[in-house]
Amino acid sequence: MRRSGSIFASIALSLTLAACVGGSTDTSAEDKERLKVYVLDKAPEDMPVKLGVNFDGKVTLLGAKITPAGVAKAGTQVKVTMYWRADKKLEAGWNLFTHVLDGSGERILNIDNVGPLREWKGDKQVLSPSQWEPGKVYVDEQDFTVPNNLRTDKIQFTTGIWRENDRLKIIGGPADRENRGIVATISTGAPATPATPEPSTRVPALRVNKLDKGVKLTLDGKLDEPAWASAPSTGPFVDVRNGKPAAGFPVSGSVKLLWDEQNLYLGFDVKDPDIVSGFDKKQKDPHLWTKDTVEIMVDPDGDGDNKDYYEIQVNPEGLVFDSQFDDYNSPKKDPDGPFGHQEWEAKLKSGIVVNGTLDKPGDKDEGYVVELAIPWKSFGKAKAAPPKIGDIWRMNFYAMQENNGVAWSAILGQGNFHRASRFGRVMFADKDFVPPVPFGAPGAAPMLLAPPPPPPGPSGSAPPGAMPRLRVAPGIIRTPPPIVPPPPQQPPP
Structure with a gap:
């Protein structure tokens, strides 16, 4: 196992956090009565569009x-009216989703x-597939x-069934590779040009x-050097579902970035009223994402295609855990x-x-x-590492708790935290560099992305267990915590 080099300071402080997952599969008697007109013994024979999309035989x-x-x-x-037949009883938690796509998908x-x-x-x-008879x-x-x-000259109406x-x-039936049933392709009469x-x-x-x-940085978790004071920041992380301020999530955060010829430097500042670790150091593959952690996703090619990312x-x-994905x-x-590829190691150093x-x-x-230094040489799949002046990589950053979190760039329901097309764009420059196109401005790069979906929707970094194994780096540093009188106890909110 591997532990990153870390410095711990401790200040006594309080909050109790409770989370609810799952729920009843029952529909109320009032809702059943209201919705009974939408429940049939058989489908109408005059359906204009016959589909037969088979969802796992269920x-x-x-x-x-x-x-x-x-x-x-x-x-x-x-108006789209769809006719679903329940073939087998589904477990709790399954819901319907619908995506409307443009001509490019x-x-x-x-x-x-x-x-x-x-x-x-x-x-x-209110009447999800899990309640269907x-x-x-x-x-x-x-x-x-x-x-x-x-x-776009056409739009495609797609639908499916999701849980977490x-x-x-x-x-079986018409579908795409994202397990979305293709209901209809509708002509818009517009020119086939990309939307802004x-x-x-x-x-x-x-x-x-x-x-x-x-200029050298001391990895002590303090972020008190002048370089950090002037480093660019992501600003407050947002709700991963819709890109709005994440006021309802108990954890918030931001990160600053710097670089030199040897390393990528990151300084995370996470606000968390109840910091939880609780892992047995001897346990194999502890699930860090189920408690509190920061997360970094890196696509060195900058194209957002999810090929060779970290x-x-x-x-x-x-x-620390780390992995490289094809x-x-x-x-x-x-x-x-x-x-x-869990054998990959970031070989990072940190101060916490x-x-x-x-x-x-x-x-x-x-x-x-969390202050990190990640060697460029660790990114073996990158075309150039260290990057050249003007290179753009795709990255996303998260502050996580219980397999959920807040992010620099919202995922907008387009998958889990691994979706590289939703990673932000990081340009590596020096103080004298002037990009040929204003960076981040409309037209700087094609970014045909989806509008924010209404909550709720699938989120989280990956399905349970879908994480690389943990390793622990040698050389963890500890310093005695300062003695600080505890504040008056407050009742939990």
């Missing part, structure tokens, strides 16, 4: 009706929770408006200037791994300051700081 999307049936120009209201709308069956109540849709047919009505800024980070596998994404759907961009020659996590106790979440072997106490839910913590 649910079949029999067909659909689309109104209007012809061209749907920008601004047109479209990019998502332009997410209407997961639109329609009578999909009204979100508590932790599930085998043998019955369910009428799923959805309405959407074709976006006014659309610049998984989608129910499609084994709304500013809120663009991935963020960060210019990172090179350290001046001779994942690194470091928790408040200095534990493709999106691949290779992996469910449920326990291996996940990616914990402003609070680990694994003491009865007191209130402030958070923790």
Whole structure:
């Protein structure tokens, strides 16, 4: 096992955190009565569109009706009625999703929770597939408006069934490789040119200037050098689902970046009222993402295609795991791994300051700081490492808790935390470099990305277990914690 070099400081502080996962599969008597008109013994024989999309032998999307049936120009209201048959009883937690794609396959709308069956109540849709009775047919009505800024000659209406980070596998019928059933392809009458994404759907961009020659950083977790004071910051991490401020999530964070010819430097500042580690150091492959950790995703090619990317996590106790992936979440072997090429090592060094106490839910913590140096030579799949002035890599950064988290760049429901097309863009520069196109401006790079979906939706870094094994680096450094009088105890919120 490997532990990164770390420095711990401790300040006594308190909060109790509770989380609820899962929930009842029951639909209330009132909702059953209201929705009974959407439950049939058999599908109508006059369905205009016959589909037969088979979801793992458990649910079949029999067909659909689309109104209007012809061209749907920008601004047109479209109604899609789908007919689902429950073939077997599903476990709790499965819900419906719908993505509307443009002609290039990019998502332009997410209407997961639109329609009578999909009204979100508590932790599930009001009449989700998990509540369906085998043998019955369910009428799923959805309405959407074709976006006014659309610049594509066709849109594709796709749907599927999701639970947490998984989608129910499609084994028959029209579908794409993302386990989405293809319901209809609708002509818009518009020219087949790419749409310009709304500013809120663009991935963020960060210019990172090179350290001046001779400047060295001390990895102590304090981030108090002048170089860190002037380093560019991501700003506060956002809700991974929609890119909005994540006020409801208990953990918040940001990260600063620097670089030189030897290393990529990162300084995470995480606010966390209840810092949890709780891992047995002798345990093989402890699941860091189930508690508190920071996470880094790196796509050196900068193209967001999920080819040859890297994942690194470091928790408040200095534990590290890392892996290299050939493709999106691949290779992996469910449920326990291996996940990616676990033999890869980032060979990072770190300094960590914990402003609070680990694994003491009865007191209130402030958070923790993780300062990292990752050698460029570790990124063996990169075209150039260290990068050249002006090179752009794709990266994302997370502050995680219990397999969820906040991010620099929102995923917008397009997969889990590994989705490289949603990684932000990091340009490596020096103070004199002037890019040929203003970095981060419209037109600087093609970024045909989806608009934010309404919550909730699948999130999290990966399905349970879909993480590389943990290793511990030698040479952890500890310093005695300062003696600080505890604040007055406060009742948990």
